[in-house]
């Protein structure tokens with residue numbers, strides 16, 4: 507009896523589509539409301555520091571004097587509080603996730619330099 511059940515499962519699996527995706531040939535399309543990672547439109551930022559104060563994990567650092575905004579991506583829990591609290595709406599949640607890395611890096615965006623820097 508058990509052998510018959512096994513044969514049925516085997517036949518069904520042979521003629522059905524695989525349950526997994528053939529990654530990387532077929533990339534995952536995330537649902538619209540996926541919380542992946544935070545981006546800052548630095549040109550709109552006024553460095554008020556509200557996002558940093560609201561962040562429950564302390565992942566954001568704002569330096570008003572240097573006009574820089576930093577995020578420790580591996581500390582971020584994608585709660586979205588910073589996006590909700592930003593008075594200039596310059597923060598946004600993007601669907602793609604932070605890439606795996608061997609070190610916990612800090613992403614910094616400066617208004618003056620307008621370029622991303624990575625630091626340990």
Ligand code: SF4
Nearest residue numbers: 551552554555557592
């Ligand atoms: S809350 Fe918005 S405007 Fe204020 S520092 Fe954060 S990102 Fe910039």
Ligand code: SF4
Nearest residue numbers: 561582583585586588
């Ligand atoms: S999404 Fe949440 S944890 Fe991540 S930086 Fe914003 S407030 Fe902090």
